[in-house]
Amino acid sequence: EPEVTQTPSHQVTQMGQEVILRCVPISNHLYFYWYRQILGQKVEFLVSFYNNEISEKSEIFDDQFSVERPDGSNFTLKIRSTKLEDSAMYFCASRVQGASGELFFGEGSRLTVL
Amino acid sequence: AQKITQTQPGMFVQEKEAVTLDCTYDTSDPSYGLFWYKQPSSGEMIFLIYQGSYDQQNATEGRYSLNFQKARKSANLVISASQLGDSAMYFCAMRGSRDSNYQLIWGAGTKLIIKP
Numbered sequence: 001e002p003e004v005t006q007t008p009s010h011q012v013t014q015m016g017q018e019v020i021l022r023c024v025p026i027s028n029h030l031y032f033y034w035y036r037q038i039l040g041q042k043v044e045f046l047v048s049f050y051n052n053e054i055s056e057k058s059e060i061f062d063d064q065f066s067v068e069r070p071d072g073s074n075f076t077l078k079i080r081s082t083k084l085e086d087s088a089m090y091f092c093a094s095r096v097q098g099a100s101g102e103l104f105f106g107e108g109s110r111l112t113v114l
Numbered sequence: 115a116q117k118i119t120q121t122q123p124g125m126f127v128q129e130k131e132a133v134t135l136d137c138t139y140d141t142s143d144p145s146y147g148l149f150w151y152k153q154p155s156s157g158e159m160i161f162l163i164y165q166g167s168y169d170q171q172n173a174t175e176g177r178y179s180l181n182f183q184k185a186r187k188s189a190n191l192v193i194s195a196s197q198l199g200d201s202a203m204y205f206c207a208m209r210g211s212r213d214s215n216y217q218l219i220w221g222a223g224t225k226l227i228i229k230p
Contacts, residue, residue, distance in 0.1 A: 033216060043159070043205065045217040056217060091159055095216065103149065103209075103216055105159035 006092050006106035014114055016081050021109045023075045023092030032075045033093040033103070034067065036060070043091070049075065082113045116141045118208050120221035127196050128229050134181070135191040135224050137206030146208055148189040149218070150180065153203040162204075165189055201228045 005024045013019050025032050034046040047057040047067055054067065066078045075094075079086055092106040117140040127133045139148065150162040165173045165180045173180040181190040193200055206221040 031216065035218070042222055043207070043218070043220040048216060058217065089157055093159075093216075102161060102164055103218070104161055105151070107156075107158035110157065 004092055004094055004104050004106035006090075006109050008109055009107065010110045010112070012112045012114065013082055015084055019079045019082055019086075019111060021077045021079075021090050021092075021111070023077070023094075023106055024073055025075055025092065025094030026104060027073075028096060029094035029104075030097045031055075031095050032069070034077045035091045035093060035105075036088040037091065037108075038085075038088045046077070046090075079111075082111075084113050087111055087113045116143070116208060116210065116219045118206050118219050118221035120204075120206055120224050122224045123222070124225040124227070126227050126229055129198060130195055133193040133196050133200070133226060135193075135204050135206075135226065137189045137191065137221060139187050139189060139206075139208050139219075141187075141208065141210070143210045146210060148180070148182070149207040149209070150178070150189075150191045151205045151207065152200075153205060153223070155202070159205075163191065196228050198228050198230060201226060 007022045032049040035043050037043045045058050047061045048055045064080045069075045089108045089110050091108045093103050095103045119138045121136050146167045148165045152160040152162055163173050163175045163178045163180050165182045172182050177194045179192045203223045203225050205223045207218045209216050209218055
């Protein structure tokens with residue numbers, strides 16, 4: 001069964017360092033998303049990406065964050081200068097076109113900022 | 115404003131019993147969708163079931179069914195014949211009406227523990 005894959009599963013970094021989280025969405029999917037979940041809190045939307053550009057982003061997704069799909073398969077989230085409060089589980093998700101539901105998540109990348 | 119409420123922070127259920135996890139929502143969008151996800155202790159987010167606001171029938175996926183009551187704005191998840199592996203956090207989430215709008219408003223979750 002096709003699935004969204006994310007790497008790394010866990011990354012520990014020092015505050016101020018750049019981090020890149022990688023995602024390979026399901027191959028026929030056209031919409032891509034990043035969400036995050038701080039430990040013990042609700043899942044929060046970060047950004048949506050369609051047709052090689054950001055379609056929507058939340059207030060959390062400030063200038064420190066960026067996304068790209070450089071090679072048509074990987075979908076990456078970059079955090080330029082990590083802060084302690086960026087520690088969270090980051091989920092990539094994807095879906096096919098149309099409002100048919102079924103948004104599929106990857107297994108998540110746990111980021112720990114020290 | 116859109117909102118999802120899950121009123122049960124935790125539930126204990128005997129194995130093989132049916133489980134109903136509550137979810138109520140609030141939205142002014144004429145068209146919306148409701149999701150249920152399962153998050154085991156390992157952390158991944160597993161899609162379970164989806165209900166569109168205009169779907170005529172309640173969604174079902176194997177042992178999962180969604181009891182959608184539009185007038186009451188509720189979308190409860192029913193798990194039939196619970197199994198030990200069903201122990202996890204369960205999240206209800208909602209999307210808005212625009213096709214690209216999968217920002218998803220999430221509930222706080224319900225921790226389900228299945229007792230042997």
